[in-house]
Amino acid sequence: MSGIIEARNLTKVYRRGREEIHALKNVDFHVDKGELVSIIGPSGSGKTALLNVLGCLDTPSSGSLLLNGIETNGKKESDLVKLRRDNIGFVFQQFYLIPTLTARENIELPLLFSRKNGNKSRIDDVLQMVGLSDRGDHLPGQLSGGEMQRVAIGRALINDPKIILADEPTGNLDSATSKMIFQLFQQLNRQGLTLIIVTHNIDLARQAQKIYTLRDGQIVGCEDMTCVLGRNDIKMQQEVVLS
Amino acid sequence: MNFFTLAAKNLLRRRGRTFLTVLGVAIAITVLFSLLSLNSGYEKELTKEVNSLGVHILAVPKGCPYEAASLVIHGGVIPKYLTASDLQNVSSIEGVELATPMLMHQFIRRDNKTGKDVPHVVFGIQIDDIKKLKPWWKVEGRYFTDNESNVMLVGRGLADKENLTVGATLPAGPFKDFKIIGILDRIGDQDDQFHFVPLAEAQRIFDKEGKVTTIAVKVKDVSKIPKVSEEMEKIPDIQVVTLTQIMGTIMNLAGSARSLLLTVIAIALIISAFGIINTLLMSVNERTREFGMMKAIGASGLDIGKMVLAETIFITFIGGIVGTGAAIVGSSLIESFVKGMLPYSPRGSLISLSPELIAFALVFSVVLGLICGIYPAFKSSRLTPMEAIRGGVE
Numbered sequence: 001m002s003g004i005i006e007a008r009n010l011t012k013v014y015r016r017g018r019e020e021i022h023a024l025k026n027v028d029f030h031v032d033k034g035e036l037v038s039i040i041g042p043s044g045s046g047k048t049a050l051l052n053v054l055g056c057l058d059t060p061s062s063g064s065l066l067l068n069g070i071e072t073n074g075k076k077e078s079d080l081v082k083l084r085r086d087n088i089g090f091v092f093q094q095f096y097l098i099p100t101l102t103a104r105e106n107i108e109l110p111l112l113f114s115r116k117n118g119n120k121s122r123i124d125d126v127l128q129m130v131g132l133s134d135r136g137d138h139l140p141g142q143l144s145g146g147e148m149q150r151v152a153i154g155r156a157l158i159n160d161p162k163i164i165l166a167d168e169p170t171g172n173l174d175s176a177t178s179k180m181i182f183q184l185f186q187q188l189n190r191q192g193l194t195l196i197i198v199t200h201n202i203d204l205a206r207q208a209q210k211i212y213t214l215r216d217g218q219i220v221g222c223e224d225m226t227c228v229l230g231r232n233d234i235k236m237q238q239e240v241v242l243s
Numbered sequence: 244m245n246f247f248t249l250a251a252k253n254l255l256r257r258r259g260r261t262f263l264t265v266l267g268v269a270i271a272i273t274v275l276f277s278l279l280s281l282n283s284g285y286e287k288e289l290t291k292e293v294n295s296l297g298v299h300i301l302a303v304p305k306g307c308p309y310e311a312a313s314l315v316i317h318g319g320v321i322p323k324y325l326t327a328s329d330l331q332n333v334s335s336i337e338g339v340e341l342a343t344p345m346l347m348h349q350f351i352r353r354d355n356k357t358g359k360d361v362p363h364v365v366f367g368i369q370i371d372d373i374k375k376l377k378p379w380w381k382v383e384g385r386y387f388t389d390n391e392s393n394v395m396l397v398g399r400g401l402a403d404k405e406n407l408t409v410g411a412t413l414p415a416g417p418f419k420d421f422k423i424i425g426i427l428d429r430i431g432d433q434d435d436q437f438h439f440v441p442l443a444e445a446q447r448i449f450d451k452e453g454k455v456t457t458i459a460v461k462v463k464d465v466s467k468i469p470k471v472s473e474e475m476e477k478i479p480d481i482q483v484v485t486l487t488q489i490m491g492t493i494m495n496l497a498g499s500a501r502s503l504l505l506t507v508i509a510i511a512l513i514i515s516a517f518g519i520i521n522t523l524l525m526s527v528n529e530r531t532r533e534f535g536m537m538k539a540i541g542a543s544g545l546d547i548g549k550m551v552l553a554e555t556i557f558i559t560f561i562g563g564i565v566g567t568g569a570a571i572v573g574s575s576l577i578e579s580f581v582k583g584m585l586p587y588s589p590r591g592s593l594i595s596l597s598p599e600l601i602a603f604a605l606v607f608s609v610v611l612g613l614i615c616g617i618y619p620a621f622k623s624s625r626l627t628p629m630e631a632i633r634g635g636v637e
Contacts, residue, residue, distance in 0.1 A: 052632070108244050
């Protein structure tokens with residue numbers, strides 16, 4: 001089955017002065033449409049680098065990446081903008097909400113960039129989807145951390161993307177709120193959305209259907225959780241990797 | 244929501260900084276608008292003053308032409324005199340339609356209300372000639388005749404200021420007991436402030452029998468003004484001042500002062516422009532991660548650049564509105580300041596406000612925004628999403 005994301009031999013090298021940092025080393029990555037995938041690994045393992053390459057925010061130094069069947073290699077930035085706009089929704093750890101815009105306006109922002117602004121019913125739908133129907137007119141400063149992340153998720157959903165990429169979406173949230181956010185992701189996944197979530201939280205990661213484990217820029221494990229759920233040896237292996 | 248509302252809301256995030264930047268622009272636009280309105284107002288008023296003289300050429304005693312021009316228009320004491328023979332010589336020049344003598348003098352009269360000594364200007368004139376030179380003169384009461392004694396006409400402005408009425412007599416000064424037989428209708432120029440008496444009376448009062456300070460000349464054909472003035476210059480002791488010369492001389496003097504003001508404006512605008520660029524660059528640097536987020540959610544470099552440019556235009560446009568408004572509201576203050584700087588100022592209002600000028604100031608403020616915003620917009624639009632997300636802009 002052809003995946004919605006097909007990455008082959010992805011390599012990413014950053015240069016800091018004369019030093020070369022190999023963030024990704026020959027990474028193969030496959031995600032099917034409608035999957036909920038977690039990426040785990042210790043700090044500096046290349047999780048975010050991988051997510052950024054998958055989201056076309058960064059270009060790989062080598063290797064190939066097919067996104068929804070489209071080869072991204074060699075594409076111009078303007079084409080990548082369109083690719084991101086049409087296919088991907090991003091959720092960040094720090095939310096990156098604009099403090100002077102209401103929840104509704106923050107969610108509307110991508111519509112402005114895709115020249116579809118003014119679609120009020122779509123915004124209402126998304127607000128309802130993320131459980132913020134009654135908080136749309138509040139500024140980020142008036143919202144809790146969990147609500148802010150919900151707004152950020154709403155913003156990622158507004159352009160009806162095919163894939164959601166979330167980088168440590170619960171990193172700034174307490175465990176109860178984190179669980180609620182993850183439940184929201186699961187709910188979206190049940191509606192057919194593909195989600196790739198980078199996280200340090202092994203308990204939440206284990207609720208995905210597939211877990212990729214990264215260390216030193218390489219994938220050191222890929223477990224299909226629909227098969228391994230409940231296996232303590234896998235849990236222990238992942239905890240060792242994260243430590 | 245559109246790019247402008249987004250830009251406006253972004254600016255509200257740093258209210259203090261935005262306010263100060265807007266203030267900087269507003270000050271620059273105030274100065275620019277004031278100078279431009281003063282410039283057109285100055286020329287308009289000067290032309291009006293010179294035209295209201297009703298003459299084509301003035302003959303004054305030889306001396307400084309700048310001083311002569313100013314005195315001829317505003318009145319005062321020229322400490323040199325022309326004589327009846329000068330008048331005769333001028334009258335005999337071919338092409339001269341009318342040559343009329345005038346004695347202009349200053350006198351001091353104590354103001355009854357304030358108790359202060361106030362300078363007044365009086366013109367000794369030959370009324371029939373003046374009526375030909377200034378056919379727009381209208382009088383409440385009547386004109387005097389050239390051989391009447393102890394009679395006087397006054398300008399409407401002066402009459403209103405001093406509560407003078409037709410039939411009243413002057414209580415003090417060299418013209419004590421002179422009867423006001425007529426008050427000139429308001430003309431809107433310097434004549435509104437002057438006293439007019441028969442020439443012989445002025446010469447008697449100031450002990451200048453046979454002497455005049457000015458000979459006002461009207462030519463038969465305006466195209467012959469250069470020829471007539473050339474002929475007049477051949478008369479010894481006479482300084483010839485044509486209308487064009489008066490205008491040119493004063494405009495030259497005012498031009499120097501204007502150049503100085505223009506330099507000040509240019510400096511103010513440059514400082515203001517750098518202030519805007521600095522503010523925007525700071526704002527761009529602070530928001531690189533946010534721009535990264537925007538790129539991640541579908542913004543192109545052009546979108547980011549447009550947003551930054553919209554913010555700049557907002558700042559400068561609001562600065563333009565505030566600056567123009569401040570210039571209009573504070574025009575009298577600015578006018579008195581500029582009048583103090585100029586070597587010669589017409590009496591009327593120097594501020595000439597027009598819709599075109601307001602439109603120009605606002606358009607200029609937008610252009611200023613475009614110029615200042617180009618570099619920060621370009622810089623922000625060039626950020627790669629990764630650079631932006633990492634906040635790695637230098």
